[in-house]
Amino acid sequence: MTDGIWQVLAFAESPRRIYGAILDSRQFSEFTGAPAEISRDPGGAFSCFGGMITGRNIELVPDQRIVQAWRVGNWPEGNYSIVHFELKAHDDTGSSLTLHHAGFPEGNREHLESGWHKMYWDPLAKYLA
DSSP, rough: OOEEEEEEEOOOOHHHHHHHHHHHHHHHHHHSSSEOOOOOOOOOEETTTTTEEEEEEEEETTTTEEEEEEEEEEEEETTEEEEEEEEEETTTTTEEEEEEEEEEOTOOOOHHHHHHIIIIIHHHHHHHO
């Protein structure tokens, strides 16, 4: 296992809007262009990108925090990482999202780090615009 990935992003939308897009199957599919089934319940399962990413919601604090046990389909069986999404409102500038992704297998950092931008943040920013 390796040290985590930290990313801080700014969005011109509210934490509520971002939280909803990440946890709503329809919206997630719309912004990524890939199939997704996402439970909005703590302990609920999720599958996105046609099953390439799967896991469970560990903690959900509406419009503030999403914590997930998260895995890529080609990782060794039983390997899960932990993904934290922290959302904070900014009065007149929208919100910030802090991602912390930890516990992924060695050799995956570069792919994951760029993948968050390519598969999540860039499409989400376009979707919210």
